[in-house]
Amino acid sequence: MTRNDKVPKARRDMETDRRLWRRSRLIDAPEDEAGRLLDLAAFADGLLDDDEHARIAALLAADPDAAADVETARTSVRCDQTSAELERVIARACAIVPDTAPPRGQVVSFVPNRRPSFVPYFAQWGSIAAAILVAGWLGFSMGSDTSLALTSSGQSSDAVFPELFDQASGFLRDLGEGLRT
Amino acid sequence: MQDGGLEELLRGEKGAWDAFVRRYAGLVVAAVRGVAREAVDVEDLAQEVFLRLCKDNFRLLRSFDPARAGLSTWITIVARSTARDAMRRHRPISVPIDAVPEGRLAIDPVEPVRKLKLPEALLSPRQREILTMLYDREMEVFEVATALGIDPQTVRSAHHKAMIKLRAYFKSEVE
Numbered sequence: 001m002t003r004n005d006k007v008p009k010a011r012r013d014m015e016t017d018r019r020l021w022r023r024s025r026l027i028d029a030p031e032d033e034a035g036r037l038l039d040l041a042a043f044a045d046g047l048l049d050d051d052e053h054a055r056i057a058a059l060l061a062a063d064p065d066a067a068a069d070v071e072t073a074r075t076s077v078r079c080d081q082t083s084a085e086l087e088r089v090i091a092r093a094c095a096i097v098p099d100t101a102p103p104r105g106q107v108v109s110f111v112p113n114r115r116p117s118f119v120p121y122f123a124q125w126g127s128i129a130a131a132i133l134v135a136g137w138l139g140f141s142m143g144s145d146t147s148l149a150l151t152s153s154g155q156s157s158d159a160v161f162p163e164l165f166d167q168a169s170g171f172l173r174d175l176g177e178g179l180r181t
Numbered sequence: 182m183q184d185g186g187l188e189e190l191l192r193g194e195k196g197a198w199d200a201f202v203r204r205y206a207g208l209v210v211a212a213v214r215g216v217a218r219e220a221v222d223v224e225d226l227a228q229e230v231f232l233r234l235c236k237d238n239f240r241l242l243r244s245f246d247p248a249r250a251g252l253s254t255w256i257t258i259v260a261r262s263t264a265r266d267a268m269r270r271h272r273p274i275s276v277p278i279d280a281v282p283e284g285r286l287a288i289d290p291v292e293p294v295r296k297l298k299l300p301e302a303l304l305s306p307r308q309r310e311i312l313t314m315l316y317d318r319e320m321e322v323f324e325v326a327t328a329l330g331i332d333p334q335t336v337r338s339a340h341h342k343a344m345i346k347l348r349a350y351f352k353s354e355v356e
Binding site: 017018020021022023024025027028029030031034035037038040041042044045047050051052053054055058059065066068069070072073074085086088089090092093094096097098 | 203227238249250255296298303304342
């Protein structure tokens with residue numbers, strides 16, 4: 001690789017870094033609470049390098065509560081005496097059942113009901129049979145009523161429609177007979 | 182249990198949890214006492230701290246890194262921070278509720294997350310200054326070194342560390 005190859009790559013990297021820096025100035029980052037707590041503890045214990053120390057010092061300057069936390073942690077407060085209050089705190093905390101199983105999605109399989117069910121079977125075929133019975137009864141009833149009505153009036157079919165029947169033959173009359181002259 | 186007992190604790194062994202509580206209850210009580218407004222709050226606040234430590238399968242406790250800080254120091258920081266947050270949440274309303282406009286009584290559906298300016302959250306003041314000079318003022322490395330009275334190699338090193346942090350942040354954002 002020649003020097004000429006390296007220069008453009010360095011320039012490209014510089015340009016990429018410039019874009020990244022400018023982009024970083026346009027967005028806000030959600031605070032990483034766990035990371036912040038660890039940073040504060042590391043700061044209190046003096047375990048940060050110079051840059052990190054300066055970064056946390058700048059954050060503490062803007063956050064007096066956090067600065068007080070760090071100062072308290074440095075003085076390593078203790079409450080060694082046994083007291084009723086401490087025993088109550090221990091008893092309550094020991095009563096906590098730690099949530100060791102993270103909530104996860106659980107697939108519940110629905111087992112099909114394999115027991116034979118006769119209710120739908122009878123409902124299905126029963127409804128068909130009932131429909132046939134009703135239709136048969138209705139048709140029979142309507143036919144009987146019509147027949148009775150005609151009988152009770154004392155009229156026969158040839159009396160009802162005399163113009164349609166030929167009295168001599170008993171067959172239907174030729175209605176086009178008069179038109180052929 | 183400086184660090185060794187943490188493994189058993191994180192595996193969910195009840196005995197390890199009880200031992201952890203007995204060992205650090207005094208520290209937690211002392212830490213929250215410095216934040217509590219009244220003595221009667223101390224027990225409840227200490228309970229909040231222990232609940233937070235074991236919540237979601239010890240999610241917060243798993244973030245502890247013994248290479249970066251001592252466990253006692255970290256627990257003190259966690260205890261005070263948790264107690265302060267709990268007191269902010271439980272702060273009683275001191276004005277009649279009828280006097281408060283309805284809009285102000287609305288509760289956010291999601292707990293607000295504090296947002297920080299990204300460079301301020303990630304970079305040290307010196308790193309920010311160097312990046313500003315290099316990329317916003319278009320200065321060369323030797324000019325930055327002269328202006329800050331430091332070695333050019335120090336400028337390159339600070340620039341390199343800062344860019345590693347920014348790349349790591351944006352990479353995690355993309356992922």
